[in-house]
Amino acid sequence: VVEAAVSAIDATNNLTKDDIQKAVDDALTKAGITESKVVVEDFTKTDATTSASGKAKATISITCGTAKDSVIFDKKIAQLPKSDAEKVADAKAVVSIAVAGIEATNDLTKENVQTEINDALKKADITDVTVTVGDLDMKAATSKADGSVKAVISLSCGTAKDTVSIDKTIAQLPKTDAEKVADAKSVVEAAVSAIDATNNLTKD
Numbered sequence: 001v002v003e004a005a006v007s008a009i010d011a012t013n014n015l016t017k018d019d020i021q022k023a024v025d026d027a028l029t030k031a032g033i034t035e036s037k038v039v040v041e042d043f044t045k046t047d048a049t050t051s052a053s054g055k056a057k058a059t060i061s062i063t064c065g066t067a068k069d070s071v072i073f074d075k076k077i078a079q080l081p082k083s084d085a086e087k088v089a090d091a092k093a094v095v096s097i098a099v100a101g102i103e104a105t106n107d108l109t110k111e112n113v114q115t116e117i118n119d120a121l122k123k124a125d126i127t128d129v130t131v132t133v134g135d136l137d138m139k140a141a142t143s144k145a146d147g148s149v150k151a152v153i154s155l156s157c158g159t160a161k162d163t164v165s166i167d168k169t170i171a172q173l174p175k176t177d178a179e180k181v182a183d184a185k186s187v188v189e190a191a192v193s194a195i196d197a198t199n200n201l202t203k204d
Helices: 002-007 017-030 084-100 110-123 177-193
Strands: 037-046 054-064 067-077 130-133 137-139 147-157 160-170
Touching: 002 017, 002 054, 002 067, 017 037, 017 054, 037 067, 084 110, 084 147, 084 160, 110 130, 110 147
Parallel strands: none
Antiparallel strands: 037 054, 054 067, 130 147, 137 147, 147 160
């Protein structure tokens, strides 16, 4: 009877020693067993959290005259579901890593960023957080200067919200052959203008 009563108890963070005692007492009363003394002892409990399961344990002593026995209560408390804020925090960590791995180029688009983030979230099995990439503030790099790209990524789940920012430098572009020739021409023109023309001047 006690074993059956114990197996039917649902282990939660709210479970107490008195809850187990009452369940056992009610089962014994219902079965018409009154001569045995049943006591719940050594009750311990580790609460479950959103990151780990918990456990509840107790020893249920049964005595009748000189006869003694016991039943062990040892049940896992299921891990709690994560809060909206915790879900957003998990997603933010994944998005931050994805953003860090994106190479900033003049060809980068909002859609490129969204795809990278969506893939990262899918790989992390995060499905209940909405993540949206805002418009890119793009300054294209040239062969004369670095560029930049900025954007704000919004995350939301229920009432919880957060953001991740993109702020990357786009590396200066290599000079084209035409620009290299133009640079060389400027140097040559400066050198030529400094030459003093005399009868001794040679090609060399």
